[in-house]
Structure formats: structure tokens, C-alpha cells
Amino acid sequence: MNYGESNPELESFREQWKAEVRAKRAVPGPSRQQQQQQQQQQPQQAAPAGPSASHAATASRQQPRGKPPKPTKKAPTQDQDDDYVQSQSFDEPAASGPVAASLDRRQPEAAEPGEPVSALEHYEKAVEKEAAGKLGDSLRLYRKAFRMDDNVDRKYKNKHFPKPPPKPAQATSVNDVRKSASSAPGPQQPQSVKDLIAGFSVLSIAPAPPEVEGMPPPPCPLAALPEEILVQILRDVAILDVGDFVRLSLVCKRLAYLVATEDRIWRRICLGSEFGFGGMHYYWQRRITWEPLTAEDLIREAAEAEAEASADSETQLSPPPAAPPLTLSERARRHAEESMANTLAFYHSLYSCSWQRMFRLRPRIRFNGCYISTVNYIRAGQASSYQVTWNSPVHIVTFYRYLRFFRDGTVISLLTTAEPADVVHHMTREAVALHAGGANPHLPSAVARSALKGRWRLAREADNPGASLSEIEGGVMIETEGVSNYIYRLDLVLGSAGKGARNNKLSWKGFYSYNRLTEDWAEFTMQNTKPFFFSRVKSYGVKGE
Numbered sequence: 001m002n003y004g005e006s007n008p009e010l011e012s013f014r015e016q017w018k019a020e021v022r023a024k025r026a027v028p029g030p031s032r033q034q035q036q037q038q039q040q041q042q043p044q045q046a047a048p049a050g051p052s053a054s055h056a057a058t059a060s061r062q063q064p065r066g067k068p069p070k071p072t073k074k075a076p077t078q079d080q081d082d083d084y085v086q087s088q089s090f091d092e093p094a095a096s097g098p099v100a101a102s103l104d105r106r107q108p109e110a111a112e113p114g115e116p117v118s119a120l121e122h123y124e125k126a127v128e129k130e131a132a133g134k135l136g137d138s139l140r141l142y143r144k145a146f147r148m149d150d151n152v153d154r155k156y157k158n159k160h161f162p163k164p165p166p167k168p169a170q171a172t173s174v175n176d177v178r179k180s181a182s183s184a185p186g187p188q189q190p191q192s193v194k195d196l197i198a199g200f201s202v203l204s205i206a207p208a209p210p211e212v213e214g215m216p217p218p219p220c221p222l223a224a225l226p227e228e229i230l231v232q233i234l235r236d237v238a239i240l241d242v243g244d245f246v247r248l249s250l251v252c253k254r255l256a257y258l259v260a261t262e263d264r265i266w267r268r269i270c271l272g273s274e275f276g277f278g279g280m281h282y283y284w285q286r287r288i289t290w291e292p293l294t295a296e297d298l299i300r301e302a303a304e305a306e307a308e309a310s311a312d313s314e315t316q317l318s319p320p321p322a323a324p325p326l327t328l329s330e331r332a333r334r335h336a337e338e339s340m341a342n343t344l345a346f347y348h349s350l351y352s353c354s355w356q357r358m359f360r361l362r363p364r365i366r367f368n369g370c371y372i373s374t375v376n377y378i379r380a381g382q383a384s385s386y387q388v389t390w391n392s393p394v395h396i397v398t399f400y401r402y403l404r405f406f407r408d409g410t411v412i413s414l415l416t417t418a419e420p421a422d423v424v425h426h427m428t429r430e431a432v433a434l435h436a437g438g439a440n441p442h443l444p445s446a447v448a449r450s451a452l453k454g455r456w457r458l459a460r461e462a463d464n465p466g467a468s469l470s471e472i473e474g475g476v477m478i479e480t481e482g483v484s485n486y487i488y489r490l491d492l493v494l495g496s497a498g499k500g501a502r503n504n505k506l507s508w509k510g511f512y513s514y515n516r517l518t519e520d521w522a523e524f525t526m527q528n529t530k531p532f533f534f535s536r537v538k539s540y541g542v543k544g545e
Helices: 008-026 032-046 098-104 119-131 135-148 151-159 174-181 193-198 225-238 240-249 253-259 263-271 295-312 327-348 355-363 429-434 444-451
Strands: 059-063 368-381 394-405 410-416 452-458 475-481 486-495 505-515 518-522 532-537
Touching: 119 135, 119 151, 135 151, 135 394, 151 225, 193 253, 225 240, 225 253, 225 263, 240 253, 263 327, 263 355, 327 355, 410 444, 429 444, 475 505
Parallel strands: none
Antiparallel strands: 059 518, 368 394, 368 532, 394 410, 410 452, 452 475, 475 486, 486 505, 505 518, 505 532
């Protein structure tokens, strides 16, 4: 073979390869210096734990306390519920400490199962990681599953979502079809749920049939009770647990009718403080550090109310007289009367005079669980200087925000990378006090040492003057501790995600910091924020106390 002669095929391959190299070099990409600047800026945007000189916050003019700047106008974005981790239910926490360690030594077979082996097991594990918000681990498992079997997604779908078997076709002649069509009655209109429930009104509670034919039936005390006493019993059940009261509708048709139509019980649920709006707060009830309000706080509140009233009456000839500060008992009484008046106004105007509809649809805080926000974002990695790569490496970062509300107007806020199963059972006042200042880092509840104390209240008409009733409802304001002399302010909106659940979502409106020394506000960027979704935690109890 003559090596001096050129091979036409080899020359053609070389020209194609050179053309591809030129095309890739022509694509503008970030330089090494730009990549380093992005890597230095990204962590600051990803962890808005506190304001600093390098944090992406926009300073605003000095404004009075309690009036953060209006959020910057941005293009409205539609949140897709499927893009985030949906609500979960957490059982009692597992045992920990020496007892759990001894149990682990005695029962080695109770350890966690081994790593997945088949392609389907890798795919199932990847789905679990994705549901928990671990996109990095799920992506790795997905790739491995598809390398082992490129049809693993179909196998997973056939296993967990099998199609129902097709109905057997009935071989009928044309004459039979004509006869059945002529003899069949006219089309029946589907009965509405309201009419169906109304048909249960004439029914009574039927006792269970006898276990042996010919023997007397077992006793049924509820069937012999007068309706007045039965309604009182159902009312007491609803006060203890409204979920048990609703589940009584599955017992028989008579109880289903009472649960759906007994407006006296639903009125007690709505106006009560156990589950209803008697436990909602529209004014601050505590200080940010959870201490009771003092006389200075009441004077400051009265001054702010006077400033708002004077601002609303600028066109009047004479300003309204200044109201003296109230005592704590008088303040609580007036706020309770105002809350009752607003509830009755909403009952007539927004909820069609239905207490059941109000309890289901009106925004309210839930105390028997935790609101969790799962945030995933991609950060550019450091390219290797010893290896030529066309694509730069990336990091998938995952962190969580937690909010737990208490009935007395306090709240716990936590930003961490720990998973919900390791956090929600330690979102308690005791754990926050135990780990104050970073103490006791060796305990399982040490994740609470980063928790922040705070307070919450719902929005009222004075926060948005001139707005309609529907626009006022649903706003949630939270103030928490901050770094050094700062206070953090979270403005959220209550909403619903999913078909059946209600009040299980908190969307962001704004995130601010307040400097108590300079008395100015600053707004955090909303780049890495996702809505909060409610998850039931059984260790909190039925009422979340």
C-alpha cells in the first residue's frame, strides 16, 4: 500500500470532522471567568436565609413598620401542581436512641432492603426518589434502568397502571337490536347529589339483621334515639374530630342525610375555635419571639391604625380623633366581634348562606400538619482542566422550606436540606427551645437548631383598602426572626391543589427583610421559590395542639 497517496474516503471523513469542530467552536459559550462568576453568585441566590451585602435584594425607601414595599411587577406564571411534591401523610416517628440501637442489633433482618437489581426495580426506585424531590438520584436511576432495558417504562406502566380487560362483544342480530331499541324506555336523566340526599330524608336508621335466621336482631341504640338527641351526639362528635363526623355518612343513608343537611352542626364547626374560623387570627397575637404582647406593642399598633386612618381621610377637612390604646382584654373582645361580623358577612355574600360550603371553601390555616416547599434548581459545575468535554457538568440542588402554624398565632419556619421524614416530627416548640443557640447537636432533633421563631395572621380589609371581599380573603402574613437586626416578612396566599383537597397550598406573593436599625425594607428575589403544600402529621394530633 502506498502511504503517500491520499485515500478519498479518509480525506472526506477528515473534512466532515473538521467542519463539525468549526461549527461547535462557533457556538458562543461562557468563558471560564464567566463560569466562575456564575458559581459565586448562584449559591447566594439559592439560599435566601438572611440579608447580606452580597444577597440579591433591592433596597427601597424608608417606610413605616408593617408596610413592606409592593412586590415588583412580574409576568404572571401559572404554577402546575404536578411540578411539585404533592401533600403526604407522616405517621408517628420511629424509635431512636439506645432502645432502637438494641433492637437493630437483635433483629438484623429488619434492616432496609438492598439495592435494586433488575431494570424494573431501578425504575421503581427512581420514581420514589422523584416523588421525594431527589432529582439527582432519580435521574441516575432512570439512566441505569433504561441502559438495562429500553422498554422498562412500559413494564412499569403495565405493572402499576394495568388497563382494564375489554368487555366481551355480544353477537346480536340487526332484528334483536331493533327490538331492544323499540322496547327500551326513554333516556333517564342522571339524578343530582342534592336530589339523592333529599331522598334520604324519609329513611330511618335500620338496625343490623340478625346473625342467625329466626333469632332477634342485635340491639341498635341509635335507631331508638329521638332526632334531637341524635343531632346533639353528632355535634359533640364534630367538635372532637370533624373528620369522624363526616365519615359517619358512610354508615347509613339516614346519617348521610344528617351530615349533609344539618346546618346547626356546620354552623358550630365554622364559628368554633376547634377547626373553624374562631381560631383564625387577623391581628398579631404574639411577638416574633413568642412572648405575649406588651403595652408598648399595643401603643405601636394604635399609632399605626391612626396613621392608616389619617391616610384614608386626607380629603377630609378634619382628621379623626386619635383612639386611646386598648387593654389586652378589650382588644381581644373587639377583634372577636369584628371576626364574627366578617364571618356573617361572608356567609351571606360569598357562600350562599351555607355553613358547610363556607367551611369547605373559605381560606383557613390548618394546624394538624406542616406546609412543605420543595425546591430543585440546576447549578453549573466546575469543568475539568485535564479533560476535554463539550458539555459542562451541572449540579441538581434540592432544599426544603417548612412552616408549622400554631393556634396561638405563632409559627416555626425552617430552611434545610433535610428530608421531610427527618424534620416534621421535630417541628415543635420543645425542640426549638432545646436547640436554641445550636445546643445539643448530637440529638436526632438537632435539625431544629436552624428553625426560626415567628408569628402569623390572616389578611384583613385594612391591609388592602378598596379591595373586594374575595380579594381580601386568603392572604397570610408571617414575620420571623432574622440574622442580626433583621426581620423577615413572608406574604403568602392560601389556595387549593388537586380535585378534592382544600386549603392545602400556600403560594408566594412577596419575601422581604426589615432592618430595625435603619428602618428600611428590602425585597428578596423570588428566583428559587416554590409553593408550600400541606402534609398531615399524625404526631401533631387531630387538632394540631
